[in-house]
Amino acid sequence: MQPAKFKQGKYWIWLWFLWIGSAICSSSVIATEVSVEITGSGRHVIKIAVTPFVVQPMASEQMQTELAAVLQNDLRISGFFDTLDADRDQIRAIHTNDLTSGEVQFQQWADFGARLLVKSIYEQQGAKLKIECRVYDTLGGDLILGKRYENDVVHARRVMHRFADEIILKMTGEPGMLSSKLVFTSTRSGHRELYQIDFDGANLTRLTEDRSLIISPAVSPDGQKICYTSYKDNNPDLYLMYVENQKTDVLAMHPGLNFAAAWASDNQTLALTLSKDGNPELYLLDILSKQETRLTKNQWNDVSPAWSPDGAEIVYTADNIGAPQLYIIDRRGGNPRRLTFRGAYNVSPSWSPTGELIAFTSSMDGNFNIYTVQPNGDNLQQLTQNAGNNEEPTWSPDGRYIAFQSTRDGASSIYVMNADGTNQRRVTDGKGADFSPDWMQ
Numbered sequence: 001m002q003p004a005k006f007k008q009g010k011y012w013i014w015l016w017f018l019w020i021g022s023a024i025c026s027s028s029v030i031a032t033e034v035s036v037e038i039t040g041s042g043r044h045v046i047k048i049a050v051t052p053f054v055v056q057p058m059a060s061e062q063m064q065t066e067l068a069a070v071l072q073n074d075l076r077i078s079g080f081f082d083t084l085d086a087d088r089d090q091i092r093a094i095h096t097n098d099l100t101s102g103e104v105q106f107q108q109w110a111d112f113g114a115r116l117l118v119k120s121i122y123e124q125q126g127a128k129l130k131i132e133c134r135v136y137d138t139l140g141g142d143l144i145l146g147k148r149y150e151n152d153v154v155h156a157r158r159v160m161h162r163f164a165d166e167i168i169l170k171m172t173g174e175p176g177m178l179s180s181k182l183v184f185t186s187t188r189s190g191h192r193e194l195y196q197i198d199f200d201g202a203n204l205t206r207l208t209e210d211r212s213l214i215i216s217p218a219v220s221p222d223g224q225k226i227c228y229t230s231y232k233d234n235n236p237d238l239y240l241m242y243v244e245n246q247k248t249d250v251l252a253m254h255p256g257l258n259f260a261a262a263w264a265s266d267n268q269t270l271a272l273t274l275s276k277d278g279n280p281e282l283y284l285l286d287i288l289s290k291q292e293t294r295l296t297k298n299q300w301n302d303v304s305p306a307w308s309p310d311g312a313e314i315v316y317t318a319d320n321i322g323a324p325q326l327y328i329i330d331r332r333g334g335n336p337r338r339l340t341f342r343g344a345y346n347v348s349p350s351w352s353p354t355g356e357l358i359a360f361t362s363s364m365d366g367n368f369n370i371y372t373v374q375p376n377g378d379n380l381q382q383l384t385q386n387a388g389n390n391e392e393p394t395w396s397p398d399g400r401y402i403a404f405q406s407t408r409d410g411a412s413s414i415y416v417m418n419a420d421g422t423n424q425r426r427v428t429d430g431k432g433a434d435f436s437p438d439w440m441q
Helices: 010-016 061-077 089-101 106-112 153-172
Strands: 046-050 081-084 116-125 128-137 142-152 181-186 193-198 214-219 225-230 237-242 248-252 258-263 269-274 281-286 292-294 302-307 313-318 325-330 346-351 358-362 369-373 390-395 401-406 413-418 434-440
Touching: 046 061, 061 081, 061 116, 061 128, 061 153, 089 106, 128 153, 142 153, 181 214, 181 413, 193 214, 214 258, 214 434, 225 258, 237 258, 248 258, 248 269, 269 302, 281 302, 302 346, 313 346, 325 346, 358 390, 369 390, 390 434, 401 434, 413 434
Parallel strands: 046 081, 046 116, 258 302, 346 390
Antiparallel strands: 116 128, 128 142, 181 193, 181 434, 214 225, 225 237, 237 248, 258 269, 269 281, 281 292, 302 313, 313 325, 346 358, 358 369, 390 401, 401 413
16 A cells, blocks of 8 residues: 655645646546445445645634534535544544655554545635545545635535535435535524525525415426415415526416425426315416416315426325325326325325335324335335424435424424435524425535
8 A cells, every 4th residue: 555645744735735727616636446335325334534624824724624524514414424523633643644744644544444535725815715625545545536626715615515525426426415405484584484505504595585474395406496385465376486586476376275386307397286266276387388287176185296207297195085195197187096095194295306206294103204105105114203293305306315394303493314214314403493395406
């Protein structure tokens, strides 16, 4: 095993990490192809050490602490890594030895338990931040991944999310979700408004000021639009918000219910519930032409539609037997079939991006919990078993995570778990009642 060598002293360390040519956002450095297998959505199968960032003179040491903390937290909550505590004396001692000796002591890192090692350096020039991060295989000392970034200091967290996603992409072959956001409703302002928050629970942002009641937000697959229902005009009307400028348009203002919209993959067609003709029924709505197509015509309530990934079918909730159960129809409203037969209250379905599972809320055991089932009704699995109620599941775009609302710690908060129910964590801070999450890439 050959240690990585670099000249002693921080100045020469910087030369070791030197930018080649002009710095551009997210350029790459040459890395050796090393295979380290990661399997399973909920297993911490790879131990990774994130060392303290090496800081150049005139750069903020507070930034040094934040960068390492954000990256380590991202890797931990991804569900793919077991992160070694960067504040532990042993890690700092080995890292210091690397710096003073001029060589990365890969064997020491491997003996300490790290299978992967992250070494990073940054420079701050006014409002600009330059960062270079490298990931090594400690068993062979090979460089697995190297990335350089230049961005504004205010976007430091975003850069770390991006690098964490790059690590996941390198190790799994699929992009990570750490740069994604969650959209949800909350009462923390005194009214139930629309908010967004980063995957790791940072950067909470309020999106609306309706000073009313907002429910059922749904983000378009391209992440550019959000539809939601607001009572600001004393009726549950459906609105469309453009994420870039937060401009809003009205989509449906019929007397009665206009809510629970779900986006098709074309970013243009919505499945939703309208009660303009009597009881709540399912419709399709083209957001450009505003043309409405009725799918169901029943004496009961049909609500909460969710599309299959291929757009061929819709799963929804109906109470035609006196209690809500899940049903599936094709996109023209034909061939209805019942999906769930266990439990007396099954609602809020969400179809996984892979098409293999449907998540939903059920009160089979007394409390509301999150379950999954295959589209043919097989393989029913319970994912949450905590005190309180766990409801409103929604899949991440990559199908690896499920966000949901839970009252397990008191007031309703937003949580995220791996698709198999492991690694459950709270995202919001409990300072308001938070409901109905959806993902934004």
